[in-house]
Amino acid sequence: xxxxTGGDSQATAAGCGASVRGVVIKDAGSQAIVQGRVTKDGAPxxxxxxxxxxxxxDFVAEVPLDEDGGFRFFAAPGEWTVRVLAPGGIKTDCGVAxxxxxxxxxxxxx
Amino acid sequence: MSRSDVxxxxxxxxxxxxxxxxVLVEVDEDTSAYDKGHIRGAVKIDWKxxxxxxxxxxxxDRAGFEALLSELGISNDDTVILYGGNNNWFAAYxxxxxxxxxxxxVKLLDGGRKKWELESRELVTDVPHRARTSYQAHEQDxxxxxxxxxxxxxxxxxxxxxxxxxxxxxxxxxxxAHLPQEQAxxxxxxxxxxxxxxxxxxxDDGTFKSDxxxxxxxxxxxxxxxxxxxxxxxIGERSAHTWFVVHELLGQPNVKNYDGSWTExxxxxxxxxxxxDGS
Numbered sequence: 001x002x003x004x005t006g007g008d009s010q011a012t013a014a015g016c017g018a019s020v021r022g023v024v025i026k027d028a029g030s031q032a033i034v035q036g037r038v039t040k041d042g043a044p045x046x047x048x049x050x051x052x053x054x055x056x057x058d059f060v061a062e063v064p065l066d067e068d069g070g071f072r073f074f075a076a077p078g079e080w081t082v083r084v085l086a087p088g089g090i091k092t093d094c095g096v097a098x099x100x101x102x103x104x105x106x107x108x109x110x
Numbered sequence: 111m112s113r114s115d116v117x118x119x120x121x122x123x124x125x126x127x128x129x130x131x132x133v134l135v136e137v138d139e140d141t142s143a144y145d146k147g148h149i150r151g152a153v154k155i156d157w158k159x160x161x162x163x164x165x166x167x168x169x170x171d172r173a174g175f176e177a178l179l180s181e182l183g184i185s186n187d188d189t190v191i192l193y194g195g196n197n198n199w200f201a202a203y204x205x206x207x208x209x210x211x212x213x214x215x216v217k218l219l220d221g222g223r224k225k226w227e228l229e230s231r232e233l234v235t236d237v238p239h240r241a242r243t244s245y246q247a248h249e250q251d252x253x254x255x256x257x258x259x260x261x262x263x264x265x266x267x268x269x270x271x272x273x274x275x276x277x278x279x280x281x282x283x284x285x286x287a288h289l290p291q292e293q294a295x296x297x298x299x300x301x302x303x304x305x306x307x308x309x310x311x312x313x314d315d316g317t318f319k320s321d322x323x324x325x326x327x328x329x330x331x332x333x334x335x336x337x338x339x340x341x342x343x344x345i346g347e348r349s350a351h352t353w354f355v356v357h358e359l360l361g362q363p364n365v366k367n368y369d370g371s372w373t374e375x376x377x378x379x380x381x382x383x384x385x386x387d388g389s
Binding site for chain 2 (some may be wrong): 031051083
């Protein structure tokens with residue numbers, strides 16, 4: 001899977017239409033943030049989980065999706081995979097590159 | 111000990127929920143999860159507010175545990191079924207904590223809240239009322255709880271299992287990646303510790319891997335089950351998950367959870383620390 005590396009809106013694999021904005025904001029501070037939203041047929045997926053895997057495929061973190069299908073990780077610089085699990089056996093992987101002081105935003109469709 | 115002595119699955123919970131002597135308890139890091147929906151009849155334990163002393167950095171004492179369980183309506187002879195979010199991290203922590211205070215009839219729901227949710231099973235918001243009890247706890251069983259001096263003296267002589275992620279083990283991250291990384295302690299791990307992330311013991315859906323897979327996992331990482339073992343993580347909850355795997359599922363004796371874990375060890379002055387991915 002092609003990691004999203006920033007710049008303009010960039011499509012990755014099917015299911016991971018990642019609109020990536022390498023936005024530098026004060027709030028990111030020294031953090032390397034990966035966040036996003038999970039939707040199905042245009043509607044948020046409020047029940048499900050997002051897992052963060054490192055470049056070796058190892059589990060690093062997992063959060064339940066919030067009411068709007070949102071998730072957020074405080075990662076380190078480098079290549080990561082976000083894996084979304086949702087009812088109905090849904091499992092979707094999206095690659096992303098994180099950087100200090102930046103928020104990487106993913107739009108995950110399942 | 112077999113798996114059925116320490117684990118139940120979701121079908122079992124649906125079949126036995128409401129039986130006399132069965133009490134479901136949800137334990138979460140984010141306690142708003144319970145408030146948004148929980149398994150019917152389950153009561154809530156807040157791992158921080160209910161299980162930690164509000165002033166000192168330690169557990170609530172024996173009298174505090176007795177008061178908590180009495181208030182929740184749990185009796186000494188009840189079978190407590192624990193489950194929660196984060197792949198049962200805090201439920202495993204509570205399991206270990208119940209054992210620490212001598213409650214023997216306790217089991218985990220395999221897969222915890224996540225598997226239950228992913229299978230679209232029923233969640234309700236009604237909070238049950240259970241009649242108050244007079245719970246009697248035992249003194250802490252410190253044969254399953256390690257303290258810092260014991261960890262330092264175990265370097266090079268006992269199994270030390272660091273169950274954090276490889277990035278935390280190496281010192282590149284100071285906390286799980288769903289938490290902010292600004293922490294006071296130094297990064298790294300206890301010298302001679304083997305890095306066996308808790309997550310390698312679980313499937314994607316949060317259920318535990320088979321005994322054979324688990325033995326291969328720890329053996330392959332260089333853990334020698336012929337000697338005693340101490341597991342640690344950042345605050346003792348993920349290592350409670352590994353304590354459960356090694357002590358309860360695999361039946362290894364002499365396994366302790368170091369609940370002070372990296373937040374304590376990484377803040378100690380003068381103790382040895384190793385950084386990097388290890389050997």
